[in-house]
Amino acid sequence: MPTSPAAPRIAAILVAAGRGIRAGGGLPKQYRRLGGRSVLARSLALFAEHPRIDAVLAVIHADDGDLYAAAAKGVPKLVPPVAGGGTRQASGLAGLRALAPAPPDIVLIHDAARPFTSPALIDRAIDAALARGAAVPGLPVTDTVKIVDGDERVTGTPPRQTLRSVQTPQSFRFGLILQAHERAAAAGVDGLTDDGAVAEWAGNPLYVFEGEATNMKLTGPADFEAAERLFTPPLAALGDVRTGTGFDVHAVTEGDHVWLCGVRIPHERGLSGHSDADVGLHALTDAVLGAIGDGDIGAHFPPSDMRWKGASSDRFLAHAVGLVAARGGAVAHLDVTLLCEAPKIGPHREAMRARIAGIAGIGIERVGVKATTMETLGFVGRREGIAAMASATIRLPWTNPEAS
Ligand SMILES: Nc1ccn([C@@H]2O[C@H](COP(=O)(O)OP(=O)(O)OP(=O)(O)O)[C@@H](O)[C@H]2O)c(=O)n1
Numbered sequence: 001m002p003t004s005p006a007a008p009r010i011a012a013i014l015v016a017a018g019r020g021i022r023a024g025g026g027l028p029k030q031y032r033r034l035g036g037r038s039v040l041a042r043s044l045a046l047f048a049e050h051p052r053i054d055a056v057l058a059v060i061h062a063d064d065g066d067l068y069a070a071a072a073k074g075v076p077k078l079v080p081p082v083a084g085g086g087t088r089q090a091s092g093l094a095g096l097r098a099l100a101p102a103p104p105d106i107v108l109i110h111d112a113a114r115p116f117t118s119p120a121l122i123d124r125a126i127d128a129a130l131a132r133g134a135a136v137p138g139l140p141v142t143d144t145v146k147i148v149d150g151d152e153r154v155t156g157t158p159p160r161q162t163l164r165s166v167q168t169p170q171s172f173r174f175g176l177i178l179q180a181h182e183r184a185a186a187a188g189v190d191g192l193t194d195d196g197a198v199a200e201w202a203g204n205p206l207y208v209f210e211g212e213a214t215n216m217k218l219t220g221p222a223d224f225e226a227a228e229r230l231f232t233p234p235l236a237a238l239g240d241v242r243t244g245t246g247f248d249v250h251a252v253t254e255g256d257h258v259w260l261c262g263v264r265i266p267h268e269r270g271l272s273g274h275s276d277a278d279v280g281l282h283a284l285t286d287a288v289l290g291a292i293g294d295g296d297i298g299a300h301f302p303p304s305d306m307r308w309k310g311a312s313s314d315r316f317l318a319h320a321v322g323l324v325a326a327r328g329g330a331v332a333h334l335d336v337t338l339l340c341e342a343p344k345i346g347p348h349r350e351a352m353r354a355r356i357a358g359i360a361g362i363g364i365e366r367v368g369v370k371a372t373t374m375e376t377l378g379f380v381g382r383r384e385g386i387a388a389m390a391s392a393t394i395r396l397p398w399t400n401p402e403a404s
């Protein structure tokens, strides 16, 4: 029975022995965190999780054993790391030598500092090496490139259509690139900036396959800033967050209780008003209405309307919260400050928070109730009235501001 040819054995080398001098940041850049995970952990995972890759080897600096162990934790297919050299070229050779005792058919050599490589690009790299022996991912150059001398004097302008900006992973038949590197090292050639250049130096035809613009190399501080932004949720993901404020005052009058923030408090005086005169809930209602730009409590519940005479103010706040829900939004936080000399608010604070939370249909941890006296100053200080100020934070579904 005919047998299908065995699948080629494919290994990846991640060169990670550099010091990241240009990036700065106090830690070699491959160990800095991006979106909560180190750059090296991300790069290792890209290759280790690719179904066509059999083994992944990291070339690291001799000082970085502990940092590597943390980055490599839980990553499959890793073979023990090896120490790199003083140049990228030397580190590449160290990796190739480490794989030589059990040589793969194809090797991909990748900068650990490129953590955004896609699985599709890895596939293209493997296919290119299988088809052509030595290949590098490249993109057409969109700037005009100048050749300059030591004085920054331009000495030439190569035709742009012949130029490609080259990335990693670079892919090779294993024997070809190992031999090229060994010959270059034996000839004292060092400092070639990519493995493709080593293959070229040794006289091998080298080909370019399609790279990808998102496969950036983290080189300087600006690259890290750009990369961090990729992990920062766009404003759209947060939704449309809005804040509204409210303020209300009711005069003190005859009575034996006050309603404040939905709680009935026995008191030697009352508050006058068309409804139950709950300044706290009124201020909160206005705050919620303000956050959606939908008028104020008087517009929704006119004092001239006898339906609201003596009404319990919880319906006002519930109505405003319902308007938020009708827009597909939610109340994230409500905060109110009561300004009064008496009654004392502290003993009722938790009951008020619970009541407001119940009316608004949110957790009590999303409600703040505070109080202050006015140090006997003004109408509050003279006990002629009680005031309340409030703020509401709400979240609405994101709509494109350009379109609205
Ligand atoms: N002696 C070296 C130098 C570089 N690299 C690796 O080669 C990749 C590309 O090199 P580069 O971006 O230049 O990294 P650094 O050498 O660390 O940067 P710098 O030149 O700013 O110090 C990096 O993953 C880096 O860790 C390496 O393995 N060994």
Ligand SMILES: C[C@](O)(CO)[C@H](O)COP(=O)(O)O
Binding pocket: 088, 111, 166, 167, 168, 193, 194, 195, 217, 219
């Ligand atoms: C290999 C490389 O990423 C291809 O663009 C590049 O040459 C590495 O250069 P560096 O100076 O070592 O970052």
